[in-house]
Amino acid sequence: MFKILRDLLRYxxxxxxxxxxxxxxxxxxxxxxxxxxxxxxxxxxIPDMPPSTEFWFGTTSRGxxxxxxxxxxxxxxxxxxxxxxxxSRLVALVVGLVSGYIGGRTDQVIMxxxxxxxxxxxxxxxxxxVFVLRDQMTWSMLAIVAALLGWTHDSRLIRSVALSLRHRExxxxxxxxxMRTSQILIREHLxxxxxxxxxxxxxxxxxxxxxxxxxxxxxxxxxNRPTVGGMIYWANAHSxxxxxxxxxxAFPMLFVVILFLGLFMLAMSVNEYIDPRSRxxxxxx
Amino acid sequence: xxxxxxxAGKRFLQFLFVVIxxxxxxxxIAHFSPVDPxxxxxxxxxxFGSTDPQAVEILRQSLRELYGxxxxxxxxxxxxxxxVLTGDFGPSLSxxxxxxxxxxxxxxxxxxxxxxxxxxxxxxxxNLLGALxxxxxxxxxxxxxxxxxxxxxxxxxxIIGLSLVILFGFIWPILPISDGAxxxxxxxxxxxxxxxxxxxxxxxxxxxxxxxxGGWFISMRSLVSNIVTDDHVIYAELGGVRSSRIFSHYVxxxxxxxxxxxxxxxxxxxxxxxVIVEFVFNYPGIGxxxxxxxxxxxxxxxxxxxxxxxxxxxxxxxxxxxxYPLIDPRVKLG
Numbered sequence: 001m002f003k004i005l006r007d008l009l010r011y012x013x014x015x016x017x018x019x020x021x022x023x024x025x026x027x028x029x030x031x032x033x034x035x036x037x038x039x040x041x042x043x044x045x046i047p048d049m050p051p052s053t054e055f056w057f058g059t060t061s062r063g064x065x066x067x068x069x070x071x072x073x074x075x076x077x078x079x080x081x082x083x084x085x086x087x088s089r090l091v092a093l094v095v096g097l098v099s100g101y102i103g104g105r106t107d108q109v110i111m112x113x114x115x116x117x118x119x120x121x122x123x124x125x126x127x128x129x130v131f132v133l134r135d136q137m138t139w140s141m142l143a144i145v146a147a148l149l150g151w152t153h154d155s156r157l158i159r160s161v162a163l164s165l166r167h168r169e170x171x172x173x174x175x176x177x178x179m180r181t182s183q184i185l186i187r188e189h190l191x192x193x194x195x196x197x198x199x200x201x202x203x204x205x206x207x208x209x210x211x212x213x214x215x216x217x218x219x220x221x222x223x224n225r226p227t228v229g230g231m232i233y234w235a236n237a238h239s240x241x242x243x244x245x246x247x248x249x250a251f252p253m254l255f256v257v258i259l260f261l262g263l264f265m266l267a268m269s270v271n272e273y274i275d276p277r278s279r280x281x282x283x284x285x
Numbered sequence: 286x287x288x289x290x291x292x293a294g295k296r297f298l299q300f301l302f303v304v305i306x307x308x309x310x311x312x313x314i315a316h317f318s319p320v321d322p323x324x325x326x327x328x329x330x331x332x333f334g335s336t337d338p339q340a341v342e343i344l345r346q347s348l349r350e351l352y353g354x355x356x357x358x359x360x361x362x363x364x365x366x367x368x369v370l371t372g373d374f375g376p377s378l379s380x381x382x383x384x385x386x387x388x389x390x391x392x393x394x395x396x397x398x399x400x401x402x403x404x405x406x407x408x409x410x411x412n413l414l415g416a417l418x419x420x421x422x423x424x425x426x427x428x429x430x431x432x433x434x435x436x437x438x439x440x441x442x443x444i445i446g447l448s449l450v451i452l453f454g455f456i457w458p459i460l461p462i463s464d465g466a467x468x469x470x471x472x473x474x475x476x477x478x479x480x481x482x483x484x485x486x487x488x489x490x491x492x493x494x495x496x497x498x499g500g501w502f503i504s505m506r507s508l509v510s511n512i513v514t515d516d517h518v519i520y521a522e523l524g525g526v527r528s529s530r531i532f533s534h535y536v537x538x539x540x541x542x543x544x545x546x547x548x549x550x551x552x553x554x555x556x557x558x559x560v561i562v563e564f565v566f567n568y569p570g571i572g573x574x575x576x577x578x579x580x581x582x583x584x585x586x587x588x589x590x591x592x593x594x595x596x597x598x599x600x601x602x603x604x605x606x607x608x609y610p611l612i613d614p615r616v617k618l619g
Contacts, residue, residue: 112302119303119602120310123557124575124594129314131579131587210441214561217443218576232443241451253444264439 008273015273018265021258025074028255032071037064039072039226051247058247060231061238066251073226074255077212080143080227084208085201087147092155093197097185099155100162111159118152125149126211130220139222146211154200158193165189202267206260213256228252228259293607300603307595312365315588316358323349340382347375374589379581385589388574393593395465396559396570399486403493404551410494411501412544416537418502419509431502438499442558446492446565453488461485463567489566493558497551504547508540545609556594 008015037044043063051058057066099110129145130137165171165188174184215221216229219237223230235241235249327345368374374385414434418427437445454462466472466481512518518535522528526535560572567573571590578586 112299115299116303116306119299119599120307121556121594121598123560124591125307125310125314127560127575127579128311128587128591132314206439213441214443214557217561218564220579241455249447253447256444257440260439260441261436264435268435 012269014265015269018262021262025259028071029075032075035068057251060248073228077228080212081205081209083143084147085204088151092151096155096158097162100159114152122149161193199271206263228256296606303599311591375585377586378583385585392571392574403490407494407497411498412505415502415505416509419506420532434499434502442496442561445495449488465569489562489568492562512536
């Protein structure tokens with residue numbers, strides 16, 4: 001494991017760059033635990049102060065220190081993304097492995113449902129749900145709904161691997177030696193699909209965070225909990241751009257970009273590592 | 286031909302299935318909501334000052350029917366379907382008493398025009414650059430273009446849109462950053478209006494193109510760099526076929542086919558991008574309508590837009606699915 005990481009860091013520029021960007025984000029998140037202010041409290045510092053040595057990233061019109069707000073926001077946003085990614089990975093794994101292993105009619109039915117869900121436009125349905133539930137739409141509820149919307153494409157990828165595993169020699173050995181289906185799936189097939197799971201996690205994380213940012217900017221999530229999108233929402237609500245409080249909107253934007261670029265670089269380099277063909281192409285073979 | 290009919294029939298079943306599932310889902314979400322939309326809507330409307338009791342009663346009736354708060358669940362479900370099939374979602378609350386469908390009809394051309402144009406432009410540029418970058422792997426210029434495009438790709442739509450607003454609205458104000466056309470111009474088929482529409486469309490379209498281009502670029506580049514090492518390409522190179530011909534006839538053409546499917550899939554996600562772009566640029570399309578409907582608590586409008594979006598996206602995917610085997614003969618028709 002450590003050898004892989006060391007090789008990636010040494011030979012893969014994207015991985016190195018992505019790691020650095022993510023370390024910046026992680027650093028801010030860790031620092032947020034030492035914040036002198038409560039993350040939801042407002043009017044704790046002088047409002048509308050530009051960036052200075054006292055307030056590194058300035059202060060908001062709501063009297064919050066942008067620096068500490070960003071740390072807390074990145075933490076909440078990332079937690080949201082991770083919850084969504086983990087839940088949707090579990091669903092995608094179960095659906096993909098079961099569908100691929102059983103095959104036949106069951107596979108057709110499951111994939112029919114899978115494709116139908118995948119073809120539905122996510123955003124309007126999500127917005128309808130947000131609209132209908134309004135105050136009942138908590139943060140964790142939103143994460144679960146997002147997770148239930150974001151697995152269909154990946155379960156198809158996992159299924160395609162599972163389909164090929166079904167006919168391999170070792171699967172037959174396992175069946176004849178009396179292993180239960182669930183055992184075969186978990187012990188024999190799971191290791192083969194782990195690379196895909198890992199790679200799609202990154203993409204799903206990017207998608208989920210993008211979703212959270214979008215919904216929060218529109219004001220459709222729990223706006224009192226600091227998130228990156230939520231910060232931009234409040235900046236818009238106070239017309240920060242027009243009022244000249246540019247730091248309120250510039251710093252969240254900057255760190256969103258850093259976070260996304262970092263995740264994207266990691267996803268790309270991991271994908272390249274997993275898919276040997278592109279690695280060969282890079283080496284010039 | 287028979288095979289094509291079976292293929293088309295299967296796709297059509299899938300299309301119906303998607304629409305039915307989506308609308309059922311919308312119905313269930315609306316039905317099991319913890320708030321009573323009818324009374325909430327009525328009270329909101331009366332608080333706006335519409336005091337005509339008869340109009341309010343008609344609204345209440347129409348809303349009851351629409352959200353189905355009376356009678357057995359199955360009856361309500363079929364009433365809802367009747368509403369969907371006749372395209373009658375009742376009056377919109379925020380622009381009472383204009384019917385929801387009229388409001389949507391007004392916004393639809395904006396969104397469809399903007400999205401179709403932006404999606405196609407992004408698709409063409411992304412694929413072209415991706416193919417070139419995959420084929421001429423040692424070109425410095427293309428490498429640089431690749432880095433820029435890939436750096437833009439993961440950035441959320443809102444951030445790119447807002448950056449353009451700041452850039453072209455405040456720092457270098459040469460383009461309009463709000464509305465679909467000049468507000469005082471009446472929609473008409475004359476140059477003044479059309480040029481205004483184009484001018485106002487540039488930044489929103491640019492945002493969508495910048496967001497969309499990366500995905501096409503990356504997949505096209507990897508497709509092409511795989512095909513370049515295929516036997517038939519190497520054979521052509523050894524046979525002395527000109528490289529421009531190899532590129533256009535041997536490589537790009539073969540790599541195009543999966544990208545067409547990708548186009549169909551991307552249409553499903555395009556609506557999500559439209560919502561935020563129209564929000565940033567105050568563009569008078571469906572996405573903006575949906576957001577303002579949510580802000581003003583306009584239940585019938587939100588339900589109407591959701592339903593239309595589900596049907597529109599499913600139809601678009603269906604149409605591309607049907608066209609696909611005509612382009613790619615390798616698709617199994619059976």
